[in-house]
Amino acid sequence: MRDVLWTGIYGAMDEICRRSRAAYATAGFSQRASALAVHPLLDNFVWEALTSGWTEPAADHLRVPVAGDLDSPARWFRRDHPADSALAAHLRAAACSDLELADEPCTPDETFARRLTGACRLLAATVPELWQHTAPFVTRVFDIPSDGMSSASLDHTGGAIFVSSVSGDAGSEADRIHLAACLLHEAAHSKSYRIFRAFEQVRAPESPDFIDVPWWRSTGQTWAWDVDRSIVAAHVYSHLATFYDRLSATRPGLRRRRQQAAFRARFLTNVLLQLPPSALNPQWRDFIEWTASTIVPLGKLTDAGEKELSRPLSSFPLYRSG
Structure with missing residues (x-):
């Protein structure tokens, strides 16, 4: 549950x-x-x-x-x-x-x-x-x-x-x-x-800006995030997904915002939970796992969306282990 x-x-x-x-x-x-x-x-x-x-x-x-x-x-x-x-x-x-x-x-x-x-x-x-x-x-x-x-x-x-x-x-x-x-x-x-x-x-432990954030690529801003920014962002996106989930029940036009927020939370937690124990102490990992458990269901995704959610840590070239 x-x-x-x-x-x-x-x-x-x-x-x-x-x-x-x-x-x-x-x-x-x-x-x-x-x-x-x-x-x-x-x-x-x-x-x-x-x-x-x-x-x-x-x-x-x-x-x-x-x-x-x-x-x-x-x-x-x-x-x-x-x-x-x-x-x-x-x-x-x-x-x-x-x-x-x-x-x-x-x-x-x-x-x-x-x-x-x-x-x-x-x-x-x-x-x-x-x-x-x-x-x-x-x-x-x-x-x-x-x-x-x-x-x-x-x-x-x-x-x-x-x-x-x-x-x-x-x-x-x-x-x-x-x-x-x-x-x-x-x-x-x-x-x-x-x-x-x-x-x-x-x-959160310092890290290079290595997480290639798909929804940030066309903003003209920094396209990669570090571990600290990704943890707090996932937490926020989980909150927004819950808000839009409730709100879209009476305002169907907001369903896309609900899915966007849920996807972003899921994407970030999926990447973060692939980090090795040396990159996250147990408290931070527990918080990320809990955040992941609170995300509203995503619903049907495009093939591109499914591919982004299944990316292994090795696919982020700027990530440096150890």
């Missing part, structure tokens, strides 16, 4: 928080506070500590829990935390480098906040169990009015996400579905970052 994305040690919100609690406790974050009220800059501190071996507690202002109702998107737009100004500066610097975005992040205005809230309602109505166990990992949403990137997040600052307000059909159903997919995409990332805080290796 196929696993689902809102159960087990990698899917259930409470279990994910329980397993990652020690990382935040070391930083001085009170276990009496909600494990889902971690400010993104505290998560950044924890990430730095886990990757560099720091052991001292975080500064007092970072350890203040994020206020607001977990079930309401209103807390995404609040800027009342003592570390919010520093977070904006941190993300501004990241937007200029890591994300290569020209515009700095800003608080969504009232109009964009309404659009995002509508998208949140669509997710709550379509995939209520999944959204309940994913949305609370987001604590701050920023608008980057860019037409070149729909959404983004940083693996070292979990809980803060970027969504672009640029749309040619703002307020339409297509816009609401697009924003819902963006929110689910980045919320799944935030959830995965929390999962990884409980791992011995907070980041």
Whole structure:
């Protein structure tokens, strides 16, 4: 029986928080506070500590829990935390480098906040169990009015996400579905970052960009992905496939998106699970196996699609074992 994305040690919100609690406790974050009220800059501190071996507690202002109702998107737009100004500066610097975005992040205005809230309602109505166990990992949403990137997040600052307000059909159903997919995409990332805080290796092992991604070949962007990017992408695609699977029941026009997302998740997990033990420790392999078990059924594929899914690791010429 196929696993689902809102159960087990990698899917259930409470279990994910329980397993990652020690990382935040070391930083001085009170276990009496909600494990889902971690400010993104505290998560950044924890990430730095886990990757560099720091052991001292975080500064007092970072350890203040994020206020607001977990079930309401209103807390995404609040800027009342003592570390919010520093977070904006941190993300501004990241937007200029890591994300290569020209515009700095800003608080969504009232109009964009309404659009995002509508998208949140669509997710709550379509995939209520999944959204309940994913949305609370987001604590701050920023608008980057860019037409070149729909959404983004940083693996070292979990809980803060970027969504672009640029749309040619703002307020339409297509816009609401697009924003819902963006929110689910980045919320799944935030959830995965929390999962990884409980791992011995907070980041996947480094590898060359060797995975020839078939849907990326014509984008004009980097055509090959490394192990780290492929793991987090497979996790996101599994979430999107579940969303489009439910949504396409009443909107048949979305069935192709459902199959695309499911194919992408399956393709990446198939490649990753062929890696030798030296390339993935047991925790990462277990997470990939679990992700693979959550992917909705693919349905009928073209011959080309079947061929891509059956590619052996040796067919990727840039892969270097050992």
